[in-house]
Amino acid sequence: MATPLEQYDSFIELYHNGKIEEAITGLQKLTESEPEFALTYNALGAFAKKQGNLGEAIKYAKEYCKLTPADSFGYTILSAYYIEIGDRQEAENAISQSVAIRIKYQQ
Numbered sequence: 001m002a003t004p005l006e007q008y009d010s011f012i013e014l015y016h017n018g019k020i021e022e023a024i025t026g027l028q029k030l031t032e033s034e035p036e037f038a039l040t041y042n043a044l045g046a047f048a049k050k051q052g053n054l055g056e057a058i059k060y061a062k063e064y065c066k067l068t069p070a071d072s073f074g075y076t077i078l079s080a081y082y083i084e085i086g087d088r089q090e091a092e093n094a095i096s097q098s099v100a101i102r103i104k105y106q107q
Helices: 004-016 018-034 038-050 053-066 071-083 088-106
Strands: none
Touching: 004 018, 004 038, 004 088, 018 071, 038 071, 053 071, 071 088
8 A cells, every 4th residue: 555655645646637626535535534635735725715715725724734844834825825814914824823933943
């Protein structure tokens, strides 16, 4: 059986080959079988944003941040999604979290 990373890579390849719905369905199933595999949520968030579904993008970005709390870039992405829906306060909260993480790990 393929590892979660191998499965993820195959779904990303499907996406890049234009099989978008198949890729998204595969990634969603991967979240069910491997709920701690953070990259899946990151990809699903990006794909949801590309489809104009910012509510889903935010949901997936939040899950990614929960699973990878030391990844400042995850919070930067989350902030960008909030900016796009016009939620300035949540955008500022997310970017503040990103900055705090970067400062913490620079010391």
